[in-house]
Amino acid sequence: MGEHARLQDILTHLDQGLEDALARLMRFLEIPSISTDPAHAGDVRTAAEWLAQELRDLGFDTQVHDTPGHPMITARSPRGDARPLLFYGHYDVQPVDPLSLWDRPPFEPAIEDTPQGRVIRARGASDDKGQLMTFVEAFRAWKAVHGALPTDLILLFEGEEESGSPSLRPFLIEHADSLRADLAMICDTARYADGRPAITTQLRGLVGQEVVIHAADRDLHSGSFGGLAANPIMILAQALAALKDDTGRVTLPGFYDGVADLSPELARDWQALNFDAADYLSRVGLSQPIGERGRTALEMVWNQPTAEINGIAGGYAGAGFKTVLPATARAKVSFRLTGTQDPQAVRQAFQDHVRRFVPADCRAEFHDHGAGPASVMDISDPAFGQAKDALTQEWGQEAAYIGGGGSIPIAGDFKELLGMDSMLVGFARDDDRIHSPNEKYDVESFAKGARSWARILSALR
Amino acid sequence: MGEHARLQDILTHLDQGLEDALARLMRFLEIPSISTDPAHAGDVRTAAEWLAQELRDLGFDTQVHDTPGHPMITARSPRGDARPLLFYGHYDVQPVDPLSLWDRPPFEPAIEDTPQGRVIRARGASDDKGQLMTFVEAFRAWKAVHGALPTDLILLFEGEEESGSPSLRPFLIEHADSLRADLAMICDTARYADGRPAITTQLRGLVGQEVVIHAADRDLHSGSFGGLAANPIMILAQALAALKDDTGRVTLPGFYDGVADLSPELARDWQALNFDAADYLSRVGLSQPIGERGRTALEMVWNQPTAEINGIAGGYAGAGFKTVLPATARAKVSFRLTGTQDPQAVRQAFQDHVRRFVPADCRAEFHDHGAGPASVMDISDPAFGQAKDALTQEWGQEAAYIGGGGSIPIAGDFKELLGMDSMLVGFARDDDRIHSPNEKYDVESFAKGARSWARILSALR
Numbered sequence: 001m002g003e004h005a006r007l008q009d010i011l012t013h014l015d016q017g018l019e020d021a022l023a024r025l026m027r028f029l030e031i032p033s034i035s036t037d038p039a040h041a042g043d044v045r046t047a048a049e050w051l052a053q054e055l056r057d058l059g060f061d062t063q064v065h066d067t068p069g070h071p072m073i074t075a076r077s078p079r080g081d082a083r084p085l086l087f088y089g090h091y092d093v094q095p096v097d098p099l100s101l102w103d104r105p106p107f108e109p110a111i112e113d114t115p116q117g118r119v120i121r122a123r124g125a126s127d128d129k130g131q132l133m134t135f136v137e138a139f140r141a142w143k144a145v146h147g148a149l150p151t152d153l154i155l156l157f158e159g160e161e162e163s164g165s166p167s168l169r170p171f172l173i174e175h176a177d178s179l180r181a182d183l184a185m186i187c188d189t190a191r192y193a194d195g196r197p198a199i200t201t202q203l204r205g206l207v208g209q210e211v212v213i214h215a216a217d218r219d220l221h222s223g224s225f226g227g228l229a230a231n232p233i234m235i236l237a238q239a240l241a242a243l244k245d246d247t248g249r250v251t252l253p254g255f256y257d258g259v260a261d262l263s264p265e266l267a268r269d270w271q272a273l274n275f276d277a278a279d280y281l282s283r284v285g286l287s288q289p290i291g292e293r294g295r296t297a298l299e300m301v302w303n304q305p306t307a308e309i310n311g312i313a314g315g316y317a318g319a320g321f322k323t324v325l326p327a328t329a330r331a332k333v334s335f336r337l338t339g340t341q342d343p344q345a346v347r348q349a350f351q352d353h354v355r356r357f358v359p360a361d362c363r364a365e366f367h368d369h370g371a372g373p374a375s376v377m378d379i380s381d382p383a384f385g386q387a388k389d390a391l392t393q394e395w396g397q398e399a400a401y402i403g404g405g406g407s408i409p410i411a412g413d414f415k416e417l418l419g420m421d422s423m424l425v426g427f428a429r430d431d432d433r434i435h436s437p438n439e440k441y442d443v444e445s446f447a448k449g450a451r452s453w454a455r456i457l458s459a460l461r
Numbered sequence: 462m463g464e465h466a467r468l469q470d471i472l473t474h475l476d477q478g479l480e481d482a483l484a485r486l487m488r489f490l491e492i493p494s495i496s497t498d499p500a501h502a503g504d505v506r507t508a509a510e511w512l513a514q515e516l517r518d519l520g521f522d523t524q525v526h527d528t529p530g531h532p533m534i535t536a537r538s539p540r541g542d543a544r545p546l547l548f549y550g551h552y553d554v555q556p557v558d559p560l561s562l563w564d565r566p567p568f569e570p571a572i573e574d575t576p577q578g579r580v581i582r583a584r585g586a587s588d589d590k591g592q593l594m595t596f597v598e599a600f601r602a603w604k605a606v607h608g609a610l611p612t613d614l615i616l617l618f619e620g621e622e623e624s625g626s627p628s629l630r631p632f633l634i635e636h637a638d639s640l641r642a643d644l645a646m647i648c649d650t651a652r653y654a655d656g657r658p659a660i661t662t663q664l665r666g667l668v669g670q671e672v673v674i675h676a677a678d679r680d681l682h683s684g685s686f687g688g689l690a691a692n693p694i695m696i697l698a699q700a701l702a703a704l705k706d707d708t709g710r711v712t713l714p715g716f717y718d719g720v721a722d723l724s725p726e727l728a729r730d731w732q733a734l735n736f737d738a739a740d741y742l743s744r745v746g747l748s749q750p751i752g753e754r755g756r757t758a759l760e761m762v763w764n765q766p767t768a769e770i771n772g773i774a775g776g777y778a779g780a781g782f783k784t785v786l787p788a789t790a791r792a793k794v795s796f797r798l799t800g801t802q803d804p805q806a807v808r809q810a811f812q813d814h815v816r817r818f819v820p821a822d823c824r825a826e827f828h829d830h831g832a833g834p835a836s837v838m839d840i841s842d843p844a845f846g847q848a849k850d851a852l853t854q855e856w857g858q859e860a861a862y863i864g865g866g867g868s869i870p871i872a873g874d875f876k877e878l879l880g881m882d883s884m885l886v887g888f889a890r891d892d893d894r895i896h897s898p899n900e901k902y903d904v905e906s907f908a909k910g911a912r913s914w915a916r917i918l919s920a921l922r
Binding site: 208217222223224225227228230238242244277284288291309312314315316317321322324336359360369404406 | 665667669671676677678679681682683684685686687688689690691692694695697698699701702703704705738741742745746747748749750751752758761762765766767769770771772773774775776777778779781782783784785786787790791792793795797820821822823830831865866867868
């Protein structure tokens with residue numbers, strides 16, 4: 001039997017087994033594996049054991065590893081001579097508050113008929129239980145048709161993705177040798193906004209930085225000191241305001257080192273997305289893109305770095321008025337990075353910048369938060385083109401290489417700790433309400449997601 | 462008997478009656494007239510009645526007026542042909558929390574011997590029961606010697622000064638005709654820092670303004686929107702930072718209209734104060750005066766206007782980090798005004814300034830807080846020179862005309878509603894701990910304060 005015929009058999013198997021696959025997902029979704037809530041620690045473990053048993057039943061050599069937090073699951077298919085691939089997903093879910101906004105209990109999953117088609121409604125349906133089961137079901141169908149699992153697969157599932165992944169990096173470091181594959185397939189992203197299939201090939205990096213300006217050693221009365229004593233809010237405002245110039249460019253010296261313009265191929269793909277910035281902004285009550293002139297909106301969000309103030313506090317901001325000159329003022333600032341921008345250099349440039357605004361009798365205190373470079377995948381790897389073709393065939397429309405404005409730390413961790421590139425393929429939709437009440441996953445996303453993986457596996461194996 | 466002999470008799474009477482006067486003050490201080498605490502409303506009335514009875518016993522035509530809040534007391538001496546003077550004080554006190562920081566119960570007053578001399582220890586000893594009793598005791602001694610009260614006095618005491626004086630302006634408006642005197646004597650201020658007697662002849666005005674910048678209609682993820690969507694904290698920071706230029710001058714157009722340089726007389730008096738800005742700032746952990754170059758520190762605090770950010774809040778400023786682009790950011794800004802600066806014009810200029818930084822799809826919302834012009838007394842009124850001489854004689858050192866960086870709303874209210882200038886004379890010390898635990902008033906302040914009023918009365922009558 002040729003490869004093409006076998007793929008067709010796998011796809012048929014998936015189609016015929018859809019209701020069974022949904023039933024399995026329902027059982028998975030019934031487990032309230034909320035990782036951030038200690039009261040649910042037992043449920044998180046139950047979810048890990050449920051998933052591990054599924055993998056064992058499929059023939060994976062499966063281990064549930066204890067960590068200081070929630071368990072890690074690793075699973076391996078038999079060795080062969082194929083290119084080693086790692087598949088990643090997470091079995092923990094977000095909290096469900098406020099419960100009153102849910103139309104049904106979040107851990108009593110159901111298939112609902114909606115005007116937009118059938119949806120799976122439950123916490124975790126999209127993020128990430130439904131998504132990770134797309135590749136598990138693809139492996140199941142492969143095995144049913146081939147009589148054996150695809151070879152040379154490493155599966156990695158974590159139970160802390162929704163609570164900061166504290167155990168992930170230590171685990172990757174400890175198990176680096178056994179986890180290192182040629183490419184990681186991360187299934188935790190969405191299709192493009194219009195529903196077309198997409199591979200995310202670049203993500204912005206992130207540097208988080210907190211700054212506290214200290215002036216007087218106590219709050220002062222602005223009548224007695226105003227105009228004479230340093231005001232830390234003003235110092236902070238002036239330092240932050242000067243982070244961008246009139247054209248929207250970040251002013252830190254060397255900030256743009258490593259930022260590259262789009263390749264012609266990506267520029268073409270992105271152009272074809274027909275991104276409507278006005279429409280995108282209008283959905284959140286805005287209408288005007290900010291940022292550098294001459295850049296498309298997608299470039300601004302996916303391929304250009306930015307400096308953003310995420311929080312600021314100082315003095316009295318409650319009801320009424322207090323004529324205080326506060327002792328301190330603080331802000332949280334983050335930088336989204338692209339290309340090969342160096343997070344530590346950006347952090348240092350920001351700190352140097354702030355210090356230039358601080359008079360000699362005041363001081364700036366810095367608290368470093370997370371830092372990671374941008375993830376830029378090497379799409380000259382043939383796997384990308386093969387996966388893109390496979391997605392195009394499955395969905396009947398051209399798959400796109402897209403970017404992401406946010407960071408998916410796991411991709412950076414894989415690169416940094418295992419030297420491994422990632423391919424981000426997911427089937428979620430923008431309207432899946434992940435992290436919100438009434439989360440859902442389209443049955444179409446689930447069914448065609450599994451079929452997509454079958455096609456990609458077939459192309460790569 | 463000549464005026465001089467009579468004054469000497471009054472001073473002698475005050476000296477001989479000091480312990481009796483202190484005993485009266487002790488009884489007054491025992492009444493916990495905390496105006497901001499509804500549980501003490503009865504005590505506030507008790508204090509009003511106690512004081513009113515004192516005034517009636519002295520022969521004043523005294524009334525206790527009910528208000529929506531705490532009572533107002535008015536008292537009048539017989540008509541004559543002297544210049545009508547109004548004396549103002551307040552009989553309510555600040556709360557006493559935290560009680561655990563008091564060395565003795567705040568309403569069990571005592572005279573304590575300290576290395577710096579005898580002090581009266583109690584809540585309200587300095588602010589303002591002890592101070593207002595200085596002029597009451599002066600009237601008592603005057604009557605004892607002259608056989609009659611000084612003529613043409615109007616006394617006004619409020620019981621809401623420590624809780625925002627909500628009833629004051631309506632009361633002044635309603636009773637304008639009967640309260641209008643030629644000059645108000647306000648006894649609620651301190652001597653100069655080094656202890657020398659002082660008359661406060663100018664106070665800065667105040668405009669309070671809250672601004673809220675609205676951007677998106679919800680908080681956004683800085684990964685999905687950073688660099689494309691407006692960040693209200695950045696808009697706010699840029700608007701606030703631009704309020705002052707590199708030299709510390711406020712940039713609002715027309716802001717300095719009405720600001721006048723010091724007269725030679727005041728410049729001389731202020732110079733003689735030998736104000737040590739470095740020492741003043743060092744007490745709060747600072748060392749460098751900010752503000753315009755070429756101005757003395759006292760000018761900056763007393764005779765120059767300023768713009769200060771009193772509070773700012775936006776986004777996430779708690780523990781950890783949230784990569785949010787917030788929907789809103791807010792700040793509270795106040796302007797201290799001098800000369801004839803127009804509060805409404807300053808408010809408008811600020812709002813216009815902020816709006817220039819707000820893109821078309823965002824908006825600025827303004828909440829107006831209090832506004833009042835500077836109070837600048839006309840020291841060419843001979844009463845000022847006479848009072849200054851009287852203080853100089855009593856204290857054995859040159860009395861000074863000083864300014865105040867803060868606002869004393871009553872002075873502005875008298876000017877605005879009654880067309881009446883004020884003379885601010887008080888005997889408190891910087892270390893009296895007003896509004897704090899262990900408030901005290903020096904017995905010297907009390908004794909020489911009463912003697913000072915006797916001298917001033919003698920000079921003006």
